Amino acid sequence: MTDFLMVLFIYIGIYSIASLGLNLIVGYTGLLSLCQAAFVAIGAYTTAIIMTSTGLSFWWVLPVAGITASLSGLLIGIPTLRLKGDYLAIATLGFGEIVKNLIINWDSVTKGPMGINGIPAVNLFGIKLTILDKLPWMLIIWGFVFITYYLVRRIVRSRIGRALEAIREDEIAASSMGINTAKYKIGAFITGSFFAGIAGGLYAAYTQAVAPNTFDFMMSVMILCMIVLGGLGRNIAAVAGAVIIVLAEFTPRLLGISNIIPPQLNQILFGLILVMMMIYRPQGLIGRKKINYAAIVKKEILNLEK
Amino acid sequence: MPLLYTENLRREFGGVIAVSDVSIEIHKGSITGLIGPNGAGKTTLFNTITGLDYPTNGYVFFKGEDITPLPAYKITRSGIARTFQNIRLFKELTVFENIMIGRHFRANHPFIIKNRLINFILGRILVKREERDIYENSIKWLNFFKLGEYRDEYAKNLPYGKQRELEIARALATEPEVIFLDEPAAGMNPRETAELMTTIKRIRDLGITVVLIEHDMKLVMNICDRIIVLNYGRKIAEGTPEEVRNNREVIEAYLGKSDE
Numbered sequence: 186m187t188d189f190l191m192v193l194f195i196y197i198g199i200y201s202i203a204s205l206g207l208n209l210i211v212g213y214t215g216l217l218s219l220c221q222a223a224f225v226a227i228g229a230y231t232t233a234i235i236m237t238s239t240g241l242s243f244w245w246v247l248p249v250a251g252i253t254a255s256l257s258g259l260l261i262g263i264p265t266l267r268l269k270g271d272y273l274a275i276a277t278l279g280f281g282e283i284v285k286n287l288i289i290n291w292d293s294v295t296k297g298p299m300g301i302n303g304i305p306a307v308n309l310f311g312i313k314l315t316i317l318d319k320l321p322w323m324l325i326i327w328g329f330v331f332i333t334y335y336l337v338r339r340i341v342r343s344r345i346g347r348a349l350e351a352i353r354e355d356e357i358a359a360s361s362m363g364i365n366t367a368k369y370k371i372g373a374f375i376t377g378s379f380f381a382g383i384a385g386g387l388y389a390a391y392t393q394a395v396a397p398n399t400f401d402f403m404m405s406v407m408i409l410c411m412i413v414l415g416g417l418g419r420n421i422a423a424v425a426g427a428v429i430i431v432l433a434e435f436t437p438r439l440l441g442i443s444n445i446i447p448p449q450l451n452q453i454l455f456g457l458i459l460v461m462m463m464i465y466r467p468q469g470l471i472g473r474k475k476i477n478y479a480a481i482v483k484k485e486i487l488n489l490e491k
Numbered sequence: 492m493p494l495l496y497t498e499n500l501r502r503e504f505g506g507v508i509a510v511s512d513v514s515i516e517i518h519k520g521s522i523t524g525l526i527g528p529n530g531a532g533k534t535t536l537f538n539t540i541t542g543l544d545y546p547t548n549g550y551v552f553f554k555g556e557d558i559t560p561l562p563a564y565k566i567t568r569s570g571i572a573r574t575f576q577n578i579r580l581f582k583e584l585t586v587f588e589n590i591m592i593g594r595h596f597r598a599n600h601p602f603i604i605k606n607r608l609i610n611f612i613l614g615r616i617l618v619k620r621e622e623r624d625i626y627e628n629s630i631k632w633l634n635f636f637k638l639g640e641y642r643d644e645y646a647k648n649l650p651y652g653k654q655r656e657l658e659i660a661r662a663l664a665t666e667p668e669v670i671f672l673d674e675p676a677a678g679m680n681p682r683e684t685a686e687l688m689t690t691i692k693r694i695r696d697l698g699i700t701v702v703l704i705e706h707d708m709k710l711v712m713n714i715c716d717r718i719i720v721l722n723y724g725r726k727i728a729e730g731t732p733e734e735v736r737n738n739r740e741v742i743e744a745y746l747g748k749s750d751e
């Protein structure tokens with residue numbers, strides 16, 4: 186039972202990192218992106234390929250996974266300069282499918298539909314961590330969740346975050362305030378996909394295997410569901426959303442009724458959640474918090490002058 | 492030399508000529524009014540000057556430099572701010588945050604490292620200095636417009652007149668040399684309009700050049716040093732309020748031709 190709970194928390198942690206990243210893109214900058222799973226996939230496959238082929242330490246590979254994902258974020262970020270709203274969502278949807286198909290068909294590198302198995306165990310201070318070492322994995326992943334949370338918080342509470350929110354509220358007004366909207370929109374994609382890449386890297390290293398079907402459109406929807414459920418544009422809500430959605434997905438297994446309930450039920454559930462939230466609580470369960478910059482800055486000015 | 496001038500500025504939308512070879516001059520420290528019947532091309536002229544729209548032909552010069560091809564954000568950075576006819580505030584942000592965004596690009600702390608990413612990694616001290624600069628300047632404009640009591644209110648919850656003021660405050664926070672006001676008095680009651688008149692004069696007294704589109708003739712005639720009249724995209728008259736008021740073409744544009 187405790188083992189199962191730890192697995193649960195490992196998955197919640199991985200999803201939290203990805204949803205915190207997506208929140209930066211969708212929640213703060215207002216760009217509807219449906220390809221977060223593709224970034225996770227790129228991070229996971231980068232980790233898997235480099236670790237199996239070169240035997241490089243995971244701790245070197247993880248940043249590479251993040252950077253690879255953010256480069257692909259740059260790639261999808263460029264069309265966002267011309268696309269808005271629904272059209273952008275469709276473009277990102279297409280990008281997600283391209284990545285998935287690329288993984289399935291590029292046999293020589295990704296081993297196609299079979300996926301990559303036997304990723305070497307991660308070495309932490311001389312101890313090899315396999316999928317069975319749940320407690321250390323849980324601690325490592327939640328360590329990353331806290332780092333991600335802190336970084337995202339720092340971003341959104343600076344003038345960068347205000348610029349992103351200005352773009353979400355009114356792009357034309359933002360550009361006439363001297364904000365280079367193109368730079369910030371691409372920046373949001375790069376940063377958000379970086380965190381997704383990190384989440385993917387952690388996933389690959391923990392499960393020691395990756396398969397293309399994990400990173401399908403449903404995963405993107407799941408991550409989107411998390412931030413919508415928690416509340417767009419609020420970091421703690423992204424984590425809370427991850428907790429609820431992962432719990433919802435794993436509850437049948439937890440209760441031992443996963444044989445009776447068809448797996449499609451999850452998809453119905455997510456769809457239902459999204460629709461219900463839009464109707465009854467569009468601001469999310471937690472909602473957006475009004476950040477009192479005046480008070481924050483005042484406090485910090487006093488600190489500076491001390 | 493005028494602070495800002497256009498040369499044969501032209502903007503066509505398909506077959507419609509919204510702005511037809513308009514050359515105007517804006518002099519430093521003046522209040523210039525831009526008037527004309529609905530659809531005369533006033534807002535299009537504003538948009539082409541401030542970079543939200545590109546002219547089909549012609550040039551815009553600001554401080555002697557050609558700013559025609561620049562994107563909107565660069566034009567704002569060069570010292571031209573604007574407000575919008577249909578208020579474009581950041582509705583889900585507070586009044587204070589709205590003004591802070593206006594200060595966004597000016598807040599470069601006195602360190603050599605211009606790369607924000609490096610500063611971000613370097614730590615909080617630099618960010619704090621940046622934020623202090625933004626804070627102090629935003630407070631200045633908040634007080635200039637006496638919006639203090641609304642500081643932490645969402646912009647969308649403000650009364651209409653205050654929203655217009657906030658939009659001007661936000662534009663002024665970019666520290667412009669010229670501010671373009673697109674119908675600042677639209678929808679205001681007479682008392683609010685009178686207040687706006689004083690505000691515009693106060694802005695001028697700060698050394699900021701004002702250009703405004705307005706339909707309220709009392710306001711235009713009272714505060715403008717010069718008036719430019721557009722009709723069907725063409726500049727039909729230009730001069731002091733007195734001259735424009737007695738111009739035959741202007742009267743015809745507004746009231747129609749007499750039968751004689």
